[in-house]
Amino acid sequence: xxxxxxxxxxxxxxxxxxxxxxxxxxxxxxxxSLVVKRGEIFCLLGPSGCGKSTLLxxxxxxxxxxxxxxxxxxxxxxxxxxxxRNVGFVFQNYxxxxxxxxxxxxxxxxEVRRRSSAEISRQVEALLNLTRLHGxxxxxxxxxxxxxxxxxxxxRALATEPEILLLDEPFSNLDAKLRVELRSEMHRVQRESGVxxxxxxxxxxxxxxxxxxxxxxxxxxxxxxxxPEELYARPQTEFAARFVGESNLFSGxxxxxxxxxxxxxxxxxxxxxxxxxxxxxxxxxxxxxERVSISAERSASDPVFAGTVxxxxxxxxxxxxxxxTAIGRLLVVDxxxxxxxxxxxxxxxxxxxxxxxxxLPSTAEVRM
Amino acid sequence: xxxxxxxxxxxxxxxxxxxxxxxxxxxxxxxxGSVRFPPQHWGLRWFLEAFTERSFVxxxxxxxxxxxxxxxxxSVLGLTSALALVRYSFxxxxxxxxxxxxxxxxxxxxxxxxLLQLFAALGITTSPGGLIAGHVAVVFPFVLRLSLxxxxxxxxxxxxxxxxxxxxRLYVFRRVTLPLMASPVLSGAVMAFLLSFDETVISIxxxxxxxxxxxxxxxxYAEQRSDPLIAAVSSIMVIVAIIAIAIxxxxxxxxxxxxxxxxxxxxxxxx
Numbered sequence: 001x002x003x004x005x006x007x008x009x010x011x012x013x014x015x016x017x018x019x020x021x022x023x024x025x026x027x028x029x030x031x032x033s034l035v036v037k038r039g040e041i042f043c044l045l046g047p048s049g050c051g052k053s054t055l056l057x058x059x060x061x062x063x064x065x066x067x068x069x070x071x072x073x074x075x076x077x078x079x080x081x082x083x084x085r086n087v088g089f090v091f092q093n094y095x096x097x098x099x100x101x102x103x104x105x106x107x108x109x110x111e112v113r114r115r116s117s118a119e120i121s122r123q124v125e126a127l128l129n130l131t132r133l134h135g136x137x138x139x140x141x142x143x144x145x146x147x148x149x150x151x152x153x154x155x156r157a158l159a160t161e162p163e164i165l166l167l168d169e170p171f172s173n174l175d176a177k178l179r180v181e182l183r184s185e186m187h188r189v190q191r192e193s194g195v196x197x198x199x200x201x202x203x204x205x206x207x208x209x210x211x212x213x214x215x216x217x218x219x220x221x222x223x224x225x226x227x228p229e230e231l232y233a234r235p236q237t238e239f240a241a242r243f244v245g246e247s248n249l250f251s252g253x254x255x256x257x258x259x260x261x262x263x264x265x266x267x268x269x270x271x272x273x274x275x276x277x278x279x280x281x282x283x284x285x286x287x288x289x290e291r292v293s294i295s296a297e298r299s300a301s302d303p304v305f306a307g308t309v310x311x312x313x314x315x316x317x318x319x320x321x322x323x324x325t326a327i328g329r330l331l332v333v334d335x336x337x338x339x340x341x342x343x344x345x346x347x348x349x350x351x352x353x354x355x356x357x358x359x360l361p362s363t364a365e366v367r368m
Numbered sequence: 369x370x371x372x373x374x375x376x377x378x379x380x381x382x383x384x385x386x387x388x389x390x391x392x393x394x395x396x397x398x399x400x401g402s403v404r405f406p407p408q409h410w411g412l413r414w415f416l417e418a419f420t421e422r423s424f425v426x427x428x429x430x431x432x433x434x435x436x437x438x439x440x441x442x443s444v445l446g447l448t449s450a451l452a453l454v455r456y457s458f459x460x461x462x463x464x465x466x467x468x469x470x471x472x473x474x475x476x477x478x479x480x481x482x483l484l485q486l487f488a489a490l491g492i493t494t495s496p497g498g499l500i501a502g503h504v505a506v507v508f509p510f511v512l513r514l515s516l517x518x519x520x521x522x523x524x525x526x527x528x529x530x531x532x533x534x535x536x537r538l539y540v541f542r543r544v545t546l547p548l549m550a551s552p553v554l555s556g557a558v559m560a561f562l563l564s565f566d567e568t569v570i571s572i573x574x575x576x577x578x579x580x581x582x583x584x585x586x587x588x589y590a591e592q593r594s595d596p597l598i599a600a601v602s603s604i605m606v607i608v609a610i611i612a613i614a615i616x617x618x619x620x621x622x623x624x625x626x627x628x629x630x631x632x633x634x635x636x637x638x639x
Contacts (some may be wrong), residue, residue: 062528082531089532095525099547108543109533160533 013038013196014059014164019068021054021220029065030049030220037162040319041190041197045204047243052200053168056080059198060166061085073163088157088195090167094149096141102128102152103137109144109160127155130189147178154186158193165190165197171206183209204244208232232288236361241286247361248287248330253280265327270303271354284360289333291356294341296322299351305330309346323350380600396599403596414600424601427585431565432608434496434581438503438564443557445504446511447549454519465516472509479506480573487574499574499581503564509557510563520553558616562609 014036021029029051036042044052056062059070060215061082069078077085097105106127110120126132131151141149150170157165170186171179190197201207207214208228216223216231216239224236235241241249250270252263254280262271263283272285298304307325320337321342330350334341342348395403399411418424444606451470453461480502487498522545530540568583575584582605590598 060532080530083534083536085532086534087532089529091525091529093523093525095523095529097530097544108530112534112539156533170628183530190529351408 011037013073014198016055016059016072017069017071019055019058019065019070021051021058021063021065025029027220028055029058032068032217032220032222034215034225036196036198037213039194040195040212041187041199041210043207043214044198044200044217045207045211045243046202046212046217048202049219050217052202052217054220055217056166056168056198056200059086059164060089062089082120086160088154088160088162090150090157090170092167092169092172094141094153094173096149096152096156098141101138101140101281102133102144105141105152106155108156109349113160123159127159130158130192131155132185146174147182150174150182151185154189158189158195162195165195167197167199169202170202171201171203179206180209186210216243218243224255234358235286238284238360241284241360246331246333248289248292249284250287250327251282251284254283255279268305268327270327272359273354273357274359285357286360287330287352287357289320289331290335292330292332292350292352294323294332294334294348294350296342296346296348298349301353303349303354304349304351306347306349309342309344309348312340312342312344313341314340323348325350381548393603393606395596396603398596398599400504401595403594403599414596415604417597418600418604421597424582424585424597427582429600430496430579431582434500434503435561435564437500438507439557439561441500442504442507442511443553445508445555446515446556449512450515450519451545454516468512469509471506476506476567476569478525480570483570484573485599496576496579499571499576499579502520502570502574503567504560506559506567506570507563514552514556514559515549518549521552522548554619555616558612562612565605565608 013036016032016034019029019032020027032051032055036310039059044055054063058065059072061077061080065078069076071077072085072087073119097108100108103124106124107120110123115123122139128137131154133148133151133155136144136148141152144152150173154165154167154170167186171182174182183206187244199207199210201210211228213225213227214231215225218239224231224240226234233245235244235247238249241247250263250265252265252270254272255262255264255269257269258272261274262269263285264270265285270285271281281348293299298306305327307323309321309328310324310329311320311322313320315333315335318333318337319340321332321334323330323332332350393408395405396414397410397412398404398407398466399409402409414630453465483498483502483505492498527544529542530544535543566583567581568587571581571584572587575581580588581602582601586598586601586605
C-alpha cells in the first residue's frame with residue numbers, strides 16, 4: 001500500500017481488529033483483522049462454513065463477537081447495537097417486507113428516522129432511478145422477479161445513506177445468466193452511490209468480477225487479502241492456490257543442480273524461479289494450468305514432462321486437458337488453440353516457463 | 369372403481385356430520401306446535417317466537433358479548449405467548465408449550481368443576497368474569513397453535529432487516545411482525561369466538577344467575593319442554609356460526625389456515 005494512502009486515516013473506513021467468535025467449541029472466527037477502504041467493494045470469499053457470513057453479521061451487529069473490536073468511520077461500534085450502526089444489510093433471501101409495496105419497503109428506514117415526507121419521496125425517487133425500478137413502486141415483493149426483489153433489497157438498504165453496505169451472498173438465489181447481469185448492475189450502483197461495500201460470496205468468479213479487493217477466509221481465519229490479480233498470481237498458501245482458480249501444485253525438497261534451484265518431486269527435478277534460497281527446504285510450487293503448454297513434440301526448454309492425456313474437455317474458449325505425468329496429474333488449459341492438440345490416450349509433452357511458476361511462501365507448510 | 373368408493377365414503381361422512389344439523393333446521397321450520405320430522409306444515413312461527421322470548425334474546429346477547437370478550441382476550445394472550453415462546457426460547461419454554469395445550473386433552477367437565485371450586489374459594493361467584501376466564505382457558509390452545517404456526521411462517525431475517533434499518537423493537541412489532549401475523553391472529557379470534565359461543569359444559573358450571581349463555585339456556589329449556597322453539601334457537605346458533613366462518617374465510621382464509629394451508633396468504637388482504 002502506498003504511503004500516501006496509509007497516511008490518510010479516513011481512507012481506512014472499516015477496521016476490524018482481532019475478532020474471534022466461538023460457537024459451542026467451534027471457532028467460527030479466529031482472530032480476524034482487516035481494513036476496508038472508503039468507497040471500495042471488498043469481497044469476503046471462502047468455502048461454506050469458513051466464517052465469512054459470521055464476519056459480515058459481526059460487522060452488521062447481528063452477531064456479537066467474543067473478543068476484538070470494530071471501528072467504522074473512526075467510531076468504535078463494537079458495543080453498538082445493529083439499530084444504531086447505520087449499516088445497510090442485504091440478506092441472502094432479501095428479507096423484504098412482503099406486506100409493503102416497493103415504495104414502502106424503500107421508505108422504511110427513512111420513516112424510522114422520521115424524515116419529512118417530501119424528503120422521503122425525493123429519496124425514493126432517486127433510488128428507484130438508481131436501481132432502475134421505476135414503474136414498480138406500487139408492486140408487492142411477490143409480484144417481482146428475483147432480480148427485481150434483489151434490487152429492492154439494495155435500494156432499501158441504501159435509503160438511509162448507510163456508512164457501509166453489507167451483502168450476504170446476494171446472487172445465490174438467481175440463475176446463472178441473471179447473476180452475471182445483476183453483478184455488473186450492482187457494480188454500477190455501488191460506483192454511483194460510492195458507498196463502501198462488503199460482499200460475501202463463495203464464488204471466486206463473482207469475487208473477481210466485483211471485488212476491488214478480496215479477503216480469503218478458511219476455517220475462521222483470514223488467509224490472504226489482496227486484489228484479484230494478487231490472489232491469483234501470488235497465493236500465499238496452498239489453500240489460497242487451490243481455492244482461487246485451478247492449480248498444479250508440487251511439493252518437494254529444494255536442491256541446486258547445475259546452478260539452477262529446483263525442488264525434487266517424485267524423484268524428478270523441477271526448476272523454481274526467483275533468487276536462490278536455502279537448499280533442502282520443503283517448498284511448494286504453483287503452475288497455473290494456462291501457463292502450461294501442451295504439444296506432441298518435445299520442446300527445447302526445461303521443464304518438460306512427458307505424459308498421457310486422460311481427459312479432454314472442450315470449454316468453448318479452448319480446451320482443458322488432464323495429463324498423467326511422472327510428477328502426477330497436471331491440468332492444462334489451452335485457451336487460444338483453434339483445434340485440439342491431443343486426444344485421450346495420446347502421448348504429449350508439457351512445458352512451462354520457469355518464471356510463470358510461483359513458489360508459495362513457506363508459511364504454506366503450516367496449514368496443510 | 370376405487371375412486372368411486374372413496375367418493376361415496378366421503379359423501380357419507382359429510383352427511384353424517386351435516387344430518388343432525390339439517391334435522392334441527394328442518395324441524396325449526398314447522399308451523400305446528402310440536403316437534404315432528406318432517407313437519408306437515410311449514411312456517412317461520414318459531415323463529416318469531418324465539419325473537420320475542422326475552423330470556424332467549426338476553427342469553428343470545430350475553431353469549432355474543434362473552435364470546436367477543438373471549439376472542440379479544442385469547443387473541444392477545446395467544447399472540448404474546450407465541451412471541452415469548454418462539455422469539456425468546458428460555459428454560460422450560462418447551463414444557464410450557466406442552467402445558468398450555470393441556471385443556472385440549474382434559475374433559476371440559478373436569479376443568480369446569482375445578483373452576484367452580486376455584487371461584488368459590490376466591491369468592492367470585494356473581495361475576496361473568498369467571499365464565500369468560502373459563503372460556504379463555506379452553507380456547508387458548510387453539511389460538512396459541514394458530515399464532516405459533518403464523519410466527520413460524522415469518523422469516524426471522526425480515527425482523528432483523530427492520531432492526532438494521534434502525535427500527536426499535538416496538539416499531540418492528542407494530543410495522544412488521546403484527547401485520548404479518550394479522551391472518552393467523554384474526555383466524556384465532558374467530559375460532560375463539562365460535563368455540564366460546566358454542567361452549568356448554570364450562571358455561572353451565574360458571575354461569576351466574578341472570579347472565580346465562582344461549583347454550584345453557586337451550587339446555588335448561590330442553591330439560592323441561594320439547595317444543596320447536598329449541599330447534600329454532602339452535603338454528604339461529606348454526607346461522608351465526610356459518611356467518612362468522614364465511615366472513616373469516618373471506619377476509620383471512622380461515623378454512624385454508626385450518627386445513628394446513630400456507631400461512632402468509634395475508635398479502636391478498638391488502639388488495
